[in-house]
Amino acid sequence: MIKMSRSFRKVNFVIVLTLLMALTIIPVAAQSSANISFGIRPTKAIEGQEETFSYFSYHLSPGTVFNDEALVMNDGDEAIILKIYAADGMTPQNGGTGFSKAGELSSGMSRGTQGWITLSATEVTLSPGEERLIPFQVSIPADIGAGQYVAGLVVEALPDEQSSGLGVGNSENPDEAQFAVKVVRRVGVAVVFDIPGEQIAGLEIKDISLAQQDDDGATFAIELKNTGNIFFQTQGFFIVTDRDAERVITTTPLDFDTILPGDTISFFVPRSARFADGKYLLSIVLEYEGKRAILEGIGMNIKDGQPQIEGQILDNLFTAEDIEVFFAKEEKGSSFNWLVIAGISFLLALGVGGFVFWAGGKKENTA
Amino acid sequence: MKEKRSVYLGILTAIFAASLFITHSAALSITTSAVSFPAVSLNGQDQVVLGSTSAWQADAAGESGGWNATISATNFTNGFGGSIYISNLEFRLADANITLVSGDPTLPSTSQANYASLSESALKFISAASGTGDGIYDFLPEFRLTVPAETYTGNYTSTLTITMSTGP
Incomplete structure (x- = not known):
């Protein structure tokens, strides 16, 4: 009886301790829900199209008209009024999928796709925790060409005026400026x-420019254009060589997010770099959808620590074999990392197994 | 032996109960905190001030298809014809400033670790690849404003648009 009550005490202790831990976490969730929290998502997923759990995706012929619905949610603990509208898909700086602002058009192939969607509501008021289905109709133009077009359904809350200084002048100091957002x-x-129709993947590297020069060094921006009719992601390298292209000074791996068809967009090279005064060549090699795009031999002259981009000075710097080596090195590097991880895991498993075996033997001996 | 089993059962029950409290099926959403800048005494020189804000939060619990967030902004205007071009406002998010609140421990990554000028065009600053980012994450962005020498006095306001998106 005494033993039973001890074990019960242990169980109760564990339950109370865990609940206390949970309660310390709950305020984080409560804090976020104290602010407005809202969203929109599809109501159903299509079998075999995993992406439809997250967003709408249709394979359709020109001229098709059909109906669907979106679920709009208020996850917060206060009532909200949301604007809801269709938007053109556009690629933000640094890639990915973004959406035009209300009433604005994007510039790529998805320009005007917002007009393909007719929503049953333009504004929705939701009480805390409420969800509402918003039906919409899609009409694909009859004369549209093949390819992947992207639109968006967007919910937008009224702006928060968040800074306290807003609208309050400082009469004591007339030379002062105040800022609010x-x-x-x-x-x-x-x-x-x-x-449906012919799918074309095309990428043009339009330019390399100096985006920023500060204490961290130089940050470069690369301008890319998706010249095809499908979206894709791209990976590759930013390569800096000496002016004669005989010595590679540094290579930075690039991993760029989705670029929508027809969009021209800037990506920042993820690492800034410092170079000694001198003359260099900059090159970009990218791989996408089984193809490659190259921009090479862009001159950079650094004087007193200030880089200046000089335009293309040399071309045909790298042979197909050279480029192959860059990508092969990367693949080799990543597979080497996995080999190291697998090796360490194996040794750890061996160690734990050995310890269990040793502990078991010791227990048997004691018995 | 039975006692041990009871203890383990208790632990499992408690963990399950705790997980019920923690997990939820939320809408993809982003919570921002106020961004404020110190007042600047104009002295005919360019001046740089840092913005201050507390943690923002991306709630992508239940979203495993990947997501991103973007920021765009308008020029600062004072309502009396004075304006400061938005390119004077810079933004960055360091990887070290992204932390897990709950969910997938693979943190979303920054797309803008170095300061970049803001513009009316959207700039992606945080994202999670497909199969990751199913969770709630706090992050602390940084703002830097250059107040040009020719700035007039007044109360300047800019509008930031923060968009959280799912898509290909």
Whole structure:
């Protein structure tokens, strides 16, 4: 009886301790829900199309008209009024999928796709925790060409005026300027229209420029254009060589997010770098959809620590074999990392197994 | 032996109960905190001030298809014809400033670790690849404003648009 009550005490202790731990975490969730929290998502997923758990994706012929619905949610603990509208898909700086602002058009192939969607509401008021289905109709233009077009369904909250200084002058110091920001929050879900026909992947590296020069060194920006009719992601390298292209000074791996068809977009090279005064050549090699895009031999002259981009000075710097070596090195590097991880895991497993075996033997001897 | 089993059962029950409290099926959402800048005494020189804000939060619990967040902004205007081009406002998010609140321990990554000028065009600053980012994450962005020498006095306001998106 005494033993039973001890074990019960242990169980109760564990339960109370865990609940206390949980209670310390709950305020984080409560804190976030104290602010407005809202979203939009598809109501159903299509079998075999995993992406439809997250966003709308349709394979449709030109001229198709059909109906669907989106679920709009208020996860917060106060009532909210949300604007809801269709937007054109566009690629933000640094890649990925983004959406135009209300009433604005994007510039790529998805320009005007917002007009393909007719929503049953333009504004929705939701009480705390409420969800509402918003039906919409999609009409694909009859004369549209093949390719992947992206629109979006966006919910937008009224702007918060967040800074306390807003609108308050400082009469004591007339030479002062004060600054405040309002924040508009939006949540968007993509609506992808895949129109059958020839799919073309094309990428042009348009430019390399100096985006920033500060204490961390030089940060470069690369301008890319998706010249095809499908979206894709791209990986590759930013290569800096000496002016004669005889010595590679540094290579930075690049991993760029989605670029929508027809979009021209800037990506920042993820690491800034410092170079000694001198003359260099900059090159970009990218791989996408089984193809490669190259921009090479862009001159850079650094004088007194200040880089200056000089335009293309040399071409045909790298042979196909040279480029192959860059990608092969990367693959070798990543497989080597996995080999190291696998090796360490094996040794750890061996150690734990050995310890268990040793502990078991010791127990048997004691018995 | 039975006692041990009871203890283990208790632990499992408690962990399950705790997980019920922690997990939830939320809308993809982003919570921002106020961004404020110190007042600047104009002295005919360019001046740089740092913005201050507390942690923002991305709630992507239940979202495993990947997501991203972008920021764009308008020029600062004072309502009397004075303006400061938005390119004077810079933004960055260091990887070290992204932390897990709950969910997938693989943290989303920054897309803008170095300061970049803001513009009316969207700039992606944080993202999670497909199969990751199913969780709640806090992050602390940094703002830097250059107040040009020719700035007039007044109360300047800019509008930031923060968008959280799912898509290909």
